[in-house]
Every structure is written in structure tokens, then in C-alpha cells.
Amino acid sequence: MTHLDLLxxxxxxxxxxxxxxxxxxxxxxxxxxxxLGRKPDFAKPRSNSPGSGWRTMFTRSLPAQGMxxxxxxxxxxxxxxxxxxxxxxxxxxxxxxxxxxxTGLSWPNLPTPLVDASVVAAxxxxxxLLAHRLNSPVKRLLSGFGDYLAWAVTLLPLLxxxxxxxxxxxxxxxxxxxxxxxxxxxxxxxxxxxLFHTFSLFISRWYNGDIFGRKGVAS
Amino acid sequence: xxxxxxxEVIPGTVGEGLLQRGVTRREFLKFCTAMTxxxxxxxxxxxxxxxxxSKARRQSVIWLSFQECTGCTESITRSHSPTLENLIFDxxxxxxxxxxQAASGEAAEQARMQAMKxxxxxxxxxxxxxxxxxxxxFSCIAGISNHDMLVETAKGAAAIxxxxxxxxxxxxxxxxxxxxGAVAVSDIVxxxxxxxxxGCPPIPVVMTGVLAYFLTFGSIPxxxxxxxxxxxxxxxxxxxxxxxxxxxxxxxxxxxxxxAARNGWCxxxxxxxxxxxxxxxxxxxxxxxxxxxxxxxxxxxxxSEPNFWDAGSFYKALSMPVSMTPSMLGAAAAVGAxxxxxxxxxxxxxxxxxxxxxxKVTVQELTREEK
Numbered sequence: 001m002t003h004l005d006l007l008x009x010x011x012x013x014x015x016x017x018x019x020x021x022x023x024x025x026x027x028x029x030x031x032x033x034x035x036l037g038r039k040p041d042f043a044k045p046r047s048n049s050p051g052s053g054w055r056t057m058f059t060r061s062l063p064a065q066g067m068x069x070x071x072x073x074x075x076x077x078x079x080x081x082x083x084x085x086x087x088x089x090x091x092x093x094x095x096x097x098x099x100x101x102x103t104g105l106s107w108p109n110l111p112t113p114l115v116d117a118s119v120v121a122a123x124x125x126x127x128x129l130l131a132h133r134l135n136s137p138v139k140r141l142l143s144g145f146g147d148y149l150a151w152a153v154t155l156l157p158l159l160x161x162x163x164x165x166x167x168x169x170x171x172x173x174x175x176x177x178x179x180x181x182x183x184x185x186x187x188x189x190x191x192x193x194x195l196f197h198t199f200s201l202f203i204s205r206w207y208n209g210d211i212f213g214r215k216g217v218a219s
Numbered sequence: 220x221x222x223x224x225x226x227e228v229i230p231g232t233v234g235e236g237l238l239q240r241g242v243t244r245r246e247f248l249k250f251c252t253a254m255t256x257x258x259x260x261x262x263x264x265x266x267x268x269x270x271x272x273s274k275a276r277r278q279s280v281i282w283l284s285f286q287e288c289t290g291c292t293e294s295i296t297r298s299h300s301p302t303l304e305n306l307i308f309d310x311x312x313x314x315x316x317x318x319x320q321a322a323s324g325e326a327a328e329q330a331r332m333q334a335m336k337x338x339x340x341x342x343x344x345x346x347x348x349x350x351x352x353x354x355x356x357f358s359c360i361a362g363i364s365n366h367d368m369l370v371e372t373a374k375g376a377a378a379i380x381x382x383x384x385x386x387x388x389x390x391x392x393x394x395x396x397x398x399x400g401a402v403a404v405s406d407i408v409x410x411x412x413x414x415x416x417x418g419c420p421p422i423p424v425v426m427t428g429v430l431a432y433f434l435t436f437g438s439i440p441x442x443x444x445x446x447x448x449x450x451x452x453x454x455x456x457x458x459x460x461x462x463x464x465x466x467x468x469x470x471x472x473x474x475x476x477x478x479a480a481r482n483g484w485c486x487x488x489x490x491x492x493x494x495x496x497x498x499x500x501x502x503x504x505x506x507x508x509x510x511x512x513x514x515x516x517x518x519x520x521x522x523s524e525p526n527f528w529d530a531g532s533f534y535k536a537l538s539m540p541v542s543m544t545p546s547m548l549g550a551a552a553a554v555g556a557x558x559x560x561x562x563x564x565x566x567x568x569x570x571x572x573x574x575x576x577x578x579k580v581t582v583q584e585l586t587r588e589e590k
Contacts, residue, residue, distance in 0.1 A: 002524070002525045002526070003495075004495055004524045004525060004526060004527065004530055005525065005526055007530070007537075008526070008529065008530045008531060008541060011531060011537075011539070011540055011541040012531070012540070012541035012542050013542075015540050015541070015543060016540070016542060016543050016547055019540075019543060019547070019548065019551070020547055020550070020554075021551070022551075023548050023551040023552050023555060024551040024552065024554045024555035024558070025555065026555065027551075027552050027555030027556050027559060028555040028556075028558045028559045028562065030559070031555070031556060031558075031559020031560065031562065031563060032559060032562050032563070032566075035559065035562075035563035035566065035567075036566070092469075093469050093471055093487070093488065094487070094536065094537070094538035095538060097488050097536040097538050097539055098536075098538045098539055098540070101536075101539040101540060101543075102540070102543070109469050109471075110469065111468055111469045112466075112467055112469035113467070113468070113469075115469070172455065172457075172494055172495060173494075173495040176494075176495065176537065
């Protein structure tokens with residue numbers, strides 16, 4: 001099998017199966033979460049705060065007070081990583097072409113050097129977060145296999161994408177195939193690990209915002 | 220300019236042939252200098268090459284055409300005639316070639332047998348087209364199957380040049396579902412040096428370069444893992460493309476011949492396969508260095524790579540899926556929903572069972588454990 005054959009497989013059958021597992025997994029997990037349900041709340045709301053749940057979905061992404069003082073490493077690295085990953089996924093021209101082929105939607109891309117820098121920043125942030133996790137006794141104690149797996153499968157697409165673009169280690173065709181395989185691994189793993197927070201955070205934020213609103217706590 | 224004679228012209232050599240055709244020493248040296256540059260040899264090798272080729276006997280060449288479209292022959296013989304490359308081509312002894320030879324039928328086959336006998340172990344075998352293994356009748360010449368003719372002719376060859384993607388990798392005949400069971404030369408011949416010169420068609424000067432190298436050194440040039448001369452197939456089209464700076468900046472043409480495309484922006488989004496295609500189009504170009512596909516506004520289709528025909532649409536960017544369909548995702552979502560319903564039912568029945576099994580305990584039933 002030549003490198004191009006491998007790339008064709010990565011763009012073809014492998015991608016099809018990975019995307020199907022991803023979609024099936026996401027639908028399954030969402031079904032599971034929503035079907036759990038909640039008992040009806042018969043109590044009268046303490047304050048009338050319509051849209052509290054929806055607002056909380058977005059306000060929780062804003063910096064919270066005290067984070068810089070108590071959790072500076074997680075706070076800064078967390079923001080840098082998520083922003084870098086977001087820019088890399090949604091604003092590299094090649095990625096937009098992928099989304100366009102899947103959805104028909106398209107939007108302007110960022111200059112490639114800017115996306116490249118954001119990928120480097122995201123990878124550095126991931127490295128810092130891992131070091132912090134290993135060096136902090138409490139975090140290390142709380143960490144399990146799932147945490148390290150989530151870290152690894154998130155880093156791999158960033159790393160292989162960076163290496164493919166810069167022609168590092170392997171020739172481009174092979175490295176691009178490896179990049180796609182790493183993305184496919186991420187797609188397969190995402191619905192069944194902590195990485196599902198990509199979707200579930202919006203559900204939990206809505207729920208928290210709504211329930212706190214009903215209890216009279218500002219969201 | 221005054222023509223200077225070729226030094227030490229030996230009768231029956233390429234040097235003599237060049238002289239007879241009025242090729243000056245200067246022109247010949249220019250050709251050799253260009254060849255050494257293209258083959259990535261040191262500049263000093265130009266003179267060595269000139270001397271070696273001048274003194275070389277006309278190289279006997281047998282050209283076999285199997286499952287092919289004759290595009291490779293068209294490319295090599297007609298692309299930018301008349302040039303020195305063509306003359307060099309004239310100066311080999313092309314003893315057998317379906318399209319170009321005057322003889323036909325038994326006489327043609329006789330010419331092949333005679334060349335094989337006279338130059339046993341020394342002749343160069345050039346093959347274009349793939350070889351069908353499904354049924355010998357799919358492609359045969361003078362009643363001889365392609366497979367048998369290749370095996371027979373390869374026996375006495377010094378080296379084999381597989382010209383075009385069909386001979387080198389199977390090409391279009393091998394494309395899924397490969398109805399003839401087409402294979403490449405290297406799938407059949409295992410005991411001879413094989414130089415793959417893929418492309419659909421290959422660049423003429425690459426062919427001439429390989430020939431010049433063989434005449435100079437009597438051996439084959441350095442090859443990559445797919446048997447291609449590194450000097451021509453060492454870089455991707457993308458890495459040598461004049462549109463590359465725009466790729467690096469993230470500037471892309473959105474449709475064919477839009478303003479961006481005319482301004483030289485990258486054709487990646489239009490399906491260009493330049494990043495994964497190793498060939499010399501971007502540097503040697505075509506039609507006497509006039510242009511190449513990307514320069515004329517169309518992306519590279521990757522024709523010098525194995526199985527390029529099955530590597531997805533020519534008009535899909537490399538980052539796009541090859542065969543994904545919305546129905547696949549719909550089916551996956553349906554499976555996910557069905558599994559979700561099953562899990563919901565399971566969770567709820569577990570909860571109901573736990574509730575049914577729950578026994579209420581009253582205060583009266585509680586007894587204090589004596590310590």
C-alpha cells in the first residue's frame with residue numbers, strides 16, 4: 001500500500017466509519033442524557049428570570065472572578081488551548097473546505113500563519129496542562145486513564161496537522177494520512193469519554209442556569 | 220554562430236549521428252548541461268555526459284505497448300519537436316515500436332526477435348501500458364499475450380523503463396473494478412532493474428533524461444521507493460509551484476478562472492492534488508517549457524501517483540471526504556437514536572425494578588443495635 005493509497009483510505013472508508021460512529025455516538029449520548037429526565041418542580045420560582053438557562057450557556061465561557069488568583073495555570077492554559085483549537089478547527093481554509101463539503105456552508109478563512117500560531121499555542125497549553133496535572137498531587141490523584149486518553153487524542157490531531165503542514169518527520173502524503181487517522185480516532189473516542197463535554201456542556205450550563213434562576217440566584 | 224566540429228567522432232556512434240544532423244558541439248553541450256542539471260548531477264558531469272554519449276553506440280531499444288492509449292508515445296515524440304531531445308531519440312536504435320515502426324505483422328515481430336538476439340543482455344526495454352492478467356485475450360500482439368511478450372523480452376534486457384502510469388503502476392486500466400486484472404511491469408518482472416517514469420502522460424524530458432543517464436553511466440539513476448528517478452520525482456508539484464506562496468498565506472481561488480485564480484492564488488480548494496504528487500511539471504513544464512496544468516488554471520490531478528484514478532474526485536480538495544454521503548450520516552443517526560431508545564428503556568426498567576423492590580421501613584421496625 002502506497003502513501004497515497006493510505007491517504008485515500010483515510011479520506012474514504014476510514015473517515016466514513018469514524019464519522020458514522022461519531023454521529024451515532026453523539027445521538028446515543030444525547031438520548032441517554034435527555035431521557036434521564038427530571039422530576040417536575042412544583043415549587044414556585046423565587047424570581048422570574050426568563051432565559052436564565054440560555055444566558056448561562058454563554059456567560060460561563062467568560063472569565064470568572066478569582067480564577068487568576070487560585071488557578072492561574074488551568075485558567076490561562078485552558079483559555080489558550082480552547083481558543084487555539086477552535087481557530088484551528090474552524091478557520092483553516094482546508095478545514096472549511098471539509099465543512100463545506102459536508103454541510104454546504106462556507107465562511108472566510110484566517111491567514112494560515114495565524115492558524116499555525118494558534119495551533120502551536122494550543123499544543124504548548126496542552127503540554128503545560130499535562131505537566132500541571134502530573135505535578136499537582138490533588139489533580140494527579142483525581143486523574144484516571146480517561147483523562148490521559150482524552151489529552152492524547154486531542155493533542156494528536158494538532159501535532160500531526162502541524163507536522164504535515166511543516167513537512168516534519170514523514171513526507172507530506174503519509175503525514176496527512178496520519179493526521180486524518182488521528183482525527184478519526186478523536187471522532188470515535190469523543191462521544192464515549194469526557195470529551196463529550198463538547199456537546200454536554202451546553203446542556204449542563206442550561207440546566208444550571210435555569211435551576212439557579214428559579215432559586216433566585218443570578219446567573 | 221560558427222559551428223565547431225565534434226572532437227573524436229567515431230563512426231557508428233551517437234556523436235557521428237549528431238554531426239550528420241548538423242548539431243553543433245555548443246548545442247550538444249547545452250543539452251548535456253541541462254540534462255545534468257535536471258538529473259541533479261554536479262555541473263562538471265556535463266562534459267562527462269557529452270563525451271560518454273558521443274562515444275556511445277546507438278542504444279538498442281525495444282518499446283512494447285500494452286494496455287495503453289498511445290498518449291505516452293504522443294507525448295514523447297511530438298511534444299516539442301524538433302528539439303535536441305527528439306534528435307537524441309532519433310539516435311537511439313528504436314528496433315521495435317508498434318506506432319512508429321514501418322513494419323507490421325510477422326516482419327515487425329521478426330525485428331523484435333532479431334534485436335533481442337543481436338543485443339542480448341544489452342538492449343533497453345521500454346514498456347508503456349499495463350498488463351492484463353485476467354484473460355490473455357484481453358490484450359495481445361501477433362497472437363502473443365502481453366504477459367508472455369513482456370516475460371520473453373525482459374529476459375535479455377539490460378534494464379526496463381516503465382513509461383507512463385499504466386506501465387509503472389497499472390494506471391487507468393487498473394482503476395476499480397479493474398476489469399482486465401491489469402498490473403504494472405514491476406508486478407511481473409522481478410529480476411531486472413526497472414525505472415518507473417509515471418505520468419499520464421510523462422514529461423518528455425524526463426524520458427530523455429533517463430536515457431541520457433543510462434547512456435552516460437551504463438546504469439540507472441537513483442530511484443525513490445516507487446522506482447521513480449529522484450531527480451525528477453524528488454519534490455511534490457506543490458513544493459515547486461509558483462502558486463505556493465499563496466497557499467502559505469491562506470489565499471485560495473474559489474472557482475475556476477475567478478479573479479483570485481487569475482492572480483495566481485492557490486487552487487487547493489478546487490481539488491489540486493499538487494501537495495501529494497511527486498513530479499517535475501512545475502519546474503520543467505510542458506510544450507517546450509511553455510506552461511503546465513496549474514499555470515493554465517486547472518489543479519494537478521496527481522497522474523504520476525499510483526492509483527490516482529481511485530483517489531477521489533479531481534475536483535474535491537484533499538481535505539474533503541472521498542465518498543461520504545448524507546445518507547450514511549442519516550443512517551448513523553438512526554442507529555444512534557435506536558440505541559438511545561434501547562438504553563432509555565433499559566434505564567427506566569432498571570429504575571422501575573428498583574422501585575418495586577424497595578421495601579419501606581417504619582420507625583417501629585428499626586431496632587437499636589446493642590453495643
